[in-house]
Amino acid sequence: MAKLPCRIVIFGAGTLGCYLGGRLLSAGADVTMIGRERLQAIFAKQPLVVTDQRHFEFRETLPESRFVTDPAAAKDADLVLVTTKSGDTEDAGKLLAPVLKPGTPVVSFQNGISNPDRLAAALPECPVFAGVVPFNIVHKTPGHFHQAMPGQLMVTATDKLAAAEPWFDAAGLPLQKREDMRSVRWSKLLLNLNNAINALSGLSLADELAQRDYRRCLALAQQETLTLLEWAGIRPVKLTPIPMQLLPYVMKAPDWLFRSLAKTMLTIDPEARSSMAQDIQAGRPTEVDWINGEVVRLASSIDTRAPVNQALVNLIHQSERGPARSWPAAELFHHLQHALDEYRARR
Numbered sequence: 001m002a003k004l005p006c007r008i009v010i011f012g013a014g015t016l017g018c019y020l021g022g023r024l025l026s027a028g029a030d031v032t033m034i035g036r037e038r039l040q041a042i043f044a045k046q047p048l049v050v051t052d053q054r055h056f057e058f059r060e061t062l063p064e065s066r067f068v069t070d071p072a073a074a075k076d077a078d079l080v081l082v083t084t085k086s087g088d089t090e091d092a093g094k095l096l097a098p099v100l101k102p103g104t105p106v107v108s109f110q111n112g113i114s115n116p117d118r119l120a121a122a123l124p125e126c127p128v129f130a131g132v133v134p135f136n137i138v139h140k141t142p143g144h145f146h147q148a149m150p151g152q153l154m155v156t157a158t159d160k161l162a163a164a165e166p167w168f169d170a171a172g173l174p175l176q177k178r179e180d181m182r183s184v185r186w187s188k189l190l191l192n193l194n195n196a197i198n199a200l201s202g203l204s205l206a207d208e209l210a211q212r213d214y215r216r217c218l219a220l221a222q223q224e225t226l227t228l229l230e231w232a233g234i235r236p237v238k239l240t241p242i243p244m245q246l247l248p249y250v251m252k253a254p255d256w257l258f259r260s261l262a263k264t265m266l267t268i269d270p271e272a273r274s275s276m277a278q279d280i281q282a283g284r285p286t287e288v289d290w291i292n293g294e295v296v297r298l299a300s301s302i303d304t305r306a307p308v309n310q311a312l313v314n315l316i317h318q319s320e321r322g323p324a325r326s327w328p329a330a331e332l333f334h335h336l337q338h339a340l341d342e343y344r345a346r347r
């Protein structure tokens with residue numbers, strides 16, 4: 001496909017935004033990243049480096065105009081990608097609303113379910129689309145962003161992204177257009193339910209998933225979500241080699257069986273932790289209200305409750321308030337199972 005000019009602005013350029021920005025720049029795209037001064041200061045001293053697990057490497061010293069802090073830089077955008085954390089969505093919308101040309105397409109590549117709707121409410125003159133990033137990016141060293149696992153970007157099927165698509169193709173990040181983004185987003189969320197458990201474990205993802213009792217915690221949270229999705233008429237789609245409905249059974253499996261069933265999941269960087277764990281460690285608010293909290297809201301929308309995910313939301317909020325404590329696997333499992341048993345007994 002021919003590449004027509006397309007000014008792409010990435011709003012909230014942190015780990016994900018800088019990775020996407022670097023990949024698009026490697027294809028010669030016209031990219032402006034809007035982020036914070038601390039990253040701007042890094043790029044004033046050293047290049048942006050973007051790598052992936054297939055030996056892709058791009059390194060560029062950014063001219064000042066490529067990474068800015070002023071939202072006004074979005075005024076000529078032909079496409080905006082929003083990559084802030086979920087707690088900053090309303091602010092992003094408020095800052096972009098007076099700046100964007102009416103009709104500018106906006107894609108939320110954030111996790112969670114409600115971000116595109118919350119952005120759309122703040123940006124009534126722009127079409128807002130949902131995106132999903134099914135892989136993880138690690139900010140390895142200052143200015144170096146690494147894609148740690150394979151996967152293809154997904155966006156709502158629309159012709160409004162036609163001018164940008166060839167740039168994503170050339171960047172090696174082709175956009176998979178989906179008619180079923182609601183299901184795709186909920187399916188990604190089923191995987192993100194581990195973020196809270198990982199944060200509470202205080203361990204790396206590899207060490208946490210190696211312990212069956214932590215996986216049983218994840219199985220409880222996933223099973224609760226799958227049941228609610230079924231009641232709400234939302235059908236999960238397959239994002240992993242294992243069908244989503246089978247995830248809780250795989251998680252509950254004994255270690256030897258889990259190791260053989262979940263090979264891809266276990267090819268994680270041995271040091272990697274969930275972003276929620278990193279947020280707690282850094283004293284930042286987490287995205288728990290837009291991950292496990294979305295399950296709690298789904299439950300309430302169909303007049304029921306989600307005791308396991310509610311318990312995880314509560315524990316993460318306690319950790320945010322500090323001091324954060326590490327939960328041994330068996331203790332966390334008993335805490336969640338108790339929340340579920342109590343709810344069942346009261347029904």
Ligand SMILES: NC(=O)c1ccc[n+]([C@@H]2O[C@H](COP(=O)([O-])OP(=O)(O)OC[C@H]3O[C@@H](n4cnc5c(N)ncnc54)[C@H](OP(=O)(O)O)[C@@H]3O)[C@@H](O)[C@H]2O)c1
Nearest residue numbers: 012013014015016035036083084085088110111133136137
């Ligand atoms: N990282 C991944 O591997 C990955 C993968 C898939 C999906 N996601 C999702 O993508 C979203 C972003 O994640 P992330 O890991 O990239 O988070 P991140 O590293 O915290 O990046 C977000 C950046 O946006 C900045 N920001 C917030 N409000 C801003 C504003 N008004 N103006 C300028 N900059 C602003 C933040 O600065 P402050 O910190 O100073 O607020 C931060 O630097 C999340 O929803 C996450 O769940 C991430």
